[in-house]
Amino acid sequence: MVHLQTNQYGWKSDTVDQLIDNAATEIDPTKRKALYTQLVDIINAELPLWFATEREFISVVNTKVHNHHNTARWPSSSWFDVWIEH
Numbered sequence: 529m530v531h532l533q534t535n536q537y538g539w540k541s542d543t544v545d546q547l548i549d550n551a552a553t554e555i556d557p558t559k560r561k562a563l564y565t566q567l568v569d570i571i572n573a574e575l576p577l578w579f580a581t582e583r584e585f586i587s588v589v590n591t592k593v594h595n596h597h598n599t600a601r602w603p604s605s606s607w608f609d610v611w612i613e614h
Contacts, residue, residue: 544570 543565557589577579589596 538555539575541570 547563547567547570551560551567554560554563587597587598590612594613595609596607598609
């Protein structure tokens, strides 16, 4: 999965990246919450300051639009395979 996020300070964590991927694809709400809790705990321990943002995405599509919402982060990710039926 491709991460489309802003990292202005160059901080990197393979563990956190994996948690982001796992949480984004976990369909069980309890398990997803536990993964995000783990992610926050690691970030709070390793970074003295971080800015978490919550974005609300509202999407509307037409029945002629195909391959929409096919990734967990669809509203903010690449739409390379979206196509419109003529």
